[in-house]
Amino acid sequence: MIPLSWYLILAAGLFSIGLFGVLARRNAVAILLGVELMLNAVNINLVAFWRYGDISLMAGQVFTIIVFAVAAAEVAVGLALVISVYRRRNTVVAEELDLLKW
Amino acid sequence: MTAEQIIFLIVGAATLLSALLVVTVRDLVHAALWLVAALFGVAIIYTLLNAGFLAVVQVVVYIGAIAILFIFAVMLTRRQAADTGAALNKNWWAGALLAVLTFAGLVFLLQGWNGFSKTASAIPSGFDAVNQLGGALTSPMGYVLPFEVASVLLLAALVGAVYLAFNKK
Amino acid sequence: MNFWNDPLKVAADWLTGIFVGWGMNDVFAHVLVVFLGVFVLILILMVIDILLVWIERKVVARFQDRLGPNRLGPFGLIQPFADIIKLLIKEDITPDGADKVVYNIAPMLSMMSVLILWAVVPLAPVMLGVDLNTGLLFIIAAGSIGTLSIIMAGWSSNNKFSVIGAFRQVAMMISFEVPMLAVMLIPTIFAGSMGMNTIIQSQNIWYVFLSPLAALIFLIAAIAELGRAPFDLSEGESELVAGFNVEYSGMKFGMFYAGELLHAFTFGGFWGILFFGGYRFFGLEQVSPIFGIIIILTKALIGYWVIMWVKYTMMRIRIDQMLAFNWKFLTPVSFVLVMVTALMNALLRGAGSWLYITGMILANVIVGWVSLEIVRSMGKKERERVEGLKPVVEAHH
Numbered sequence: 001m002i003p004l005s006w007y008l009i010l011a012a013g014l015f016s017i018g019l020f021g022v023l024a025r026r027n028a029v030a031i032l033l034g035v036e037l038m039l040n041a042v043n044i045n046l047v048a049f050w051r052y053g054d055i056s057l058m059a060g061q062v063f064t065i066i067v068f069a070v071a072a073a074e075v076a077v078g079l080a081l082v083i084s085v086y087r088r089r090n091t092v093v094a095e096e097l098d099l100l101k102w
Numbered sequence: 103m104t105a106e107q108i109i110f111l112i113v114g115a116a117t118l119l120s121a122l123l124v125v126t127v128r129d130l131v132h133a134a135l136w137l138v139a140a141l142f143g144v145a146i147i148y149t150l151l152n153a154g155f156l157a158v159v160q161v162v163v164y165i166g167a168i169a170i171l172f173i174f175a176v177m178l179t180r181r182q183a184a185d186t187g188a189a190l191n192k193n194w195w196a197g198a199l200l201a202v203l204t205f206a207g208l209v210f211l212l213q214g215w216n217g218f219s220k221t222a223s224a225i226p227s228g229f230d231a232v233n234q235l236g237g238a239l240t241s242p243m244g245y246v247l248p249f250e251v252a253s254v255l256l257l258a259a260l261v262g263a264v265y266l267a268f269n270k271k
Numbered sequence: 272m273n274f275w276n277d278p279l280k281v282a283a284d285w286l287t288g289i290f291v292g293w294g295m296n297d298v299f300a301h302v303l304v305v306f307l308g309v310f311v312l313i314l315i316l317m318v319i320d321i322l323l324v325w326i327e328r329k330v331v332a333r334f335q336d337r338l339g340p341n342r343l344g345p346f347g348l349i350q351p352f353a354d355i356i357k358l359l360i361k362e363d364i365t366p367d368g369a370d371k372v373v374y375n376i377a378p379m380l381s382m383m384s385v386l387i388l389w390a391v392v393p394l395a396p397v398m399l400g401v402d403l404n405t406g407l408l409f410i411i412a413a414g415s416i417g418t419l420s421i422i423m424a425g426w427s428s429n430n431k432f433s434v435i436g437a438f439r440q441v442a443m444m445i446s447f448e449v450p451m452l453a454v455m456l457i458p459t460i461f462a463g464s465m466g467m468n469t470i471i472q473s474q475n476i477w478y479v480f481l482s483p484l485a486a487l488i489f490l491i492a493a494i495a496e497l498g499r500a501p502f503d504l505s506e507g508e509s510e511l512v513a514g515f516n517v518e519y520s521g522m523k524f525g526m527f528y529a530g531e532l533l534h535a536f537t538f539g540g541f542w543g544i545l546f547f548g549g550y551r552f553f554g555l556e557q558v559s560p561i562f563g564i565i566i567i568l569t570k571a572l573i574g575y576w577v578i579m580w581v582k583y584t585m586m587r588i589r590i591d592q593m594l595a596f597n598w599k600f601l602t603p604v605s606f607v608l609v610m611v612t613a614l615m616n617a618l619l620r621g622a623g624s625w626l627y628i629t630g631m632i633l634a635n636v637i638v639g640w641v642s643l644e645i646v647r648s649m650g651k652k653e654r655e656r657v658e659g660l661k662p663v664v665e666a667h668h
Contacts, residue, residue, distance in 0.1 A: 001221040002110050002150070008212050010114045010147070014121055014140075016205035021125030023197030024190045029130060029176055033137055036168065037121050040144045043160075051151045052222050055229070058238035062245045064156055065235075068163050069252040073259030075168050079175040080266035086179040087269075095191060105298060131426060135373065138419060158408040166415025166448070170441060173422055177434070232404055232465070 007048035014041035117143030128189040324351040334583040361521035373427035378526035380420035395563030406467040425515035436514030451492035453605040471549035479546040484635040486546040501585040539574025
């Protein structure tokens with residue numbers, strides 16, 4: 001049987017890799033990719049705690065479904081922002097977006 | 103080493119490897135495709151955790167919608183056909199250090215908890231997770247309010263995304 | 272249980288017995304038998320695929336008042352084999368500048384996304400790959416992987432036209448998933464579950480009689496998901512050459528083409544399962560699972576024939592017309608239909624079966640008629656607006 005620790009370590013590893021992606025990538029879309037990895041790590045944690053706790057308490061799965069919806073909404077708006085910025089400034093490299101007003 | 107453990111080790115290693123490639127590959131379309139592989143690995147993990155409905159919803163929502171949205175956005179924001187420039191910015195070592203510290207900190211904190219190595223209890227027969235989930239999401243004693251608020255959030259995101267990306271010609 | 276009642280279990284037990292007799296571990300023997308079963312199923316599906324190529328060419332020929340292939344073998348039955356040999360011996364070209372790994376994986380993913388659909392198709396009451404209780408969502412998930420393979424194919428070909436074709440096809444596929452999901456909820460409401468086997472077992476009266484509008488919307492959305500005419504704007508030979516697969520030749524193109532035909536056959540099967548009773552036919556499937564298989568394959572063939580009939584009768588639709596049709600007509604109608612069906616189901620749940628059936632059919636007819644009236648009045652207003660702006664040609668004599 002798989003102990004809970006394996007799932008938690010997997011989720012922690014995925015979260016750290018996503019964190020590295022957010023902090024170290026230049027392209028704005030790639031930063032959003034890192035955010036997606038972090039959200040998935042959180043979801044694994046939620047479902048693992050649901051399974052290894054009291055499975056009649058549906059809070060774990062409900063929270064995961066809400067995270068799905070929130071992640072979809074955030075990706076949609078985030079990518080719309082990135083495309084809109086690209087149309088104005090013709091760049092999506094995060095370092096080059098350094099003006100407060102243009 | 104039961105079969106379940108072997109499957110978990112293989113899938114977990116594949117997921118972590120795909121995630122690592124997502125954040126290091128230079129070509130963004132490849133990064134998006136590696137994200138698809140990582141999301142698929144997560145869906146298999148959900149199946150191992152007896153959350154089959156969540157696994158299928160993960161494939162439909164994340165791979166079928168969000169990953170495709172990423173690929174579209176990558177293709178629409180290229181200055182030229184090939185990606186130029188480095189993949190990582192000049193402070194990437196600080197990011198790597200912070201990521202390693204986060205991982206070490208999380209594992210250190212968790213292993214002091216006495217439930218860390220607990221094994222799963224068997225699922226009682228006749229337990230239909232989908233049925234229970236549906237009941238929880240729609241019952242007033244359950245989570246119908248967050249469910250409805252999530253739908254309002256999605257409506258707001260829909261309107262916002264359309265307005266932001268609208269080409270006012 | 273004997274062979275007549277449960278052929279698969281008998282065969283599986285016999286094979287497991289042989290493997291364990293050879294000294295293999297119990298779990299390994301079971302896994303190996305499962306793999307062999309999957310392999311046999313895929314083999315049978317690919318053979319059906321070959322026959323589908325022949326059926327397609329003969330049927331399109333008859334629709335177009337000609338004979339179709341009739342030289343190779345009786346009635347042209349050897350023709351698909353000749354096609355396959357031709358595709359296999361063609362040169363394996365990878366365009367210069369194409370992304371090699373993605374380019375080569377895309378056809379495999381496309382074929383894979385069709386083959387895994389058959390894991391949830393119940394061929395008989397006891398013969399199905401896996402009795403998922405979320406079978407309907409699994410279909411959508413497999414469709415998502417197919418969508419991904421089309422983007423990969425279009426982008427990796429390093430060709431602007433294939434990128435445009437792939438974008439259009441993917442925009443169409445993800446748009447039409449919305450009414451398809453909504454309409455798939457209607458058999459779920461009737462049966463109380465998303466599992467395929469449960470839906471079939473609950474169809475004491477075929478769901479096409481309970482909700483004809485849902486069957487129609489599912490057919491339209493399925494044809495759009497398949498990328499077949501009248502929604503084949505990405506393969507419009509007169510527009511974009513061949514859309515996303517313009518750079519593919521040889522067996523890779525064969526994978527896309529055969530995958531599309533098998534996909535159409537599979538969705539004909541799903542139409543039969545969801546709305547026409549699946550493997551049930553007045554109790555014939557209780558006699559033996561073999562009859563069940565024959566019944567469901569016949570229904571899948573009839574569904575496939577309807578899809579071909581639509582393809583070779585209707586004209587192609589433009590991308591903006593098609594997206595407007597989806598978002599302004601199909602999606603609102605399907606949502607309203609789901610709400611009305613749920614309401615009627617809750618109201619009439621305890622009533623007798625004839626009252627239930629009449630109530631449902633009436634609700635469907637009203638929803639369909641009201642939506643058509645709205646579209647008709649909007650169309651009339653648009654026509655009057657356009658004709659009111661008649662060009663000033665009469666001024667010049």
